[in-house]
Amino acid sequence: MLGSRIWIPPKEAADCGLFCFPPLIYCSVSFPRVSAIARKLGLPAPEREYRFDPKRRWRFDFAWPGLKVAVEIEGGVWIRGRHVRPVGYLADLEKYNRAVVLGWRVLRYAPHQIGQLEHDLHALLDASEQTE
Numbered sequence: 673m674l675g676s677r678i679w680i681p682p683k684e685a686a687d688c689g690l691f692c693f694p695p696l697i698y699c700s701v702s703f704p705r706v707s708a709i710a711r712k713l714g715l716p717a718p719e720r721e722y723r724f725d726p727k728r729r730w731r732f733d734f735a736w737p738g739l740k741v742a743v744e745i746e747g748g749v750w751i752r753g754r755h756v757r758p759v760g761y762l763a764d765l766e767k768y769n770r771a772v773v774l775g776w777r778v779l780r781y782a783p784h785q786i787g788q789l790e791h792d793l794h795a796l797l798d799a800s801e802q803t804e
Contacts, residue, residue: 703717703720705786706718706734706743709793710793712790713794713797715739715793715797718735718736719734719735719736719737720734721733722734722735722737722742724737724742724771724776725770725771725774728767730767730770732744732776739800740774740777741776741777741779741793742771742776742777742778742779743778743779743781743789744768744778744779744780744781745781745783746764746780746781746782747782768780777796779793
């Protein structure tokens, strides 16, 4: 699996920097894209589908275990996908709260927002350096 895949409306797909295939506007946040952003910031490539809790089968889409930083791509926002329906949303709350308790910092995006990742990772790394 290359990354999270979702359907988004054509208006939102414009300039999203994702792999988009009209007319269905099927987009994928790819591992190479996230890895390129990481390299630009001097980070190694993230681990994909990283299992962060030994007691549960929860996984992060992309993670840097040594930094305890993860990226989650929340698909299905425009089609009432799993992450925005009540049961899925509540399950995500449980997952993300457990991640915070375990010391993780989780950045969450809809696929068309992934362009913000570089800025957010940079800010997160800067904040980490200042607290050390």
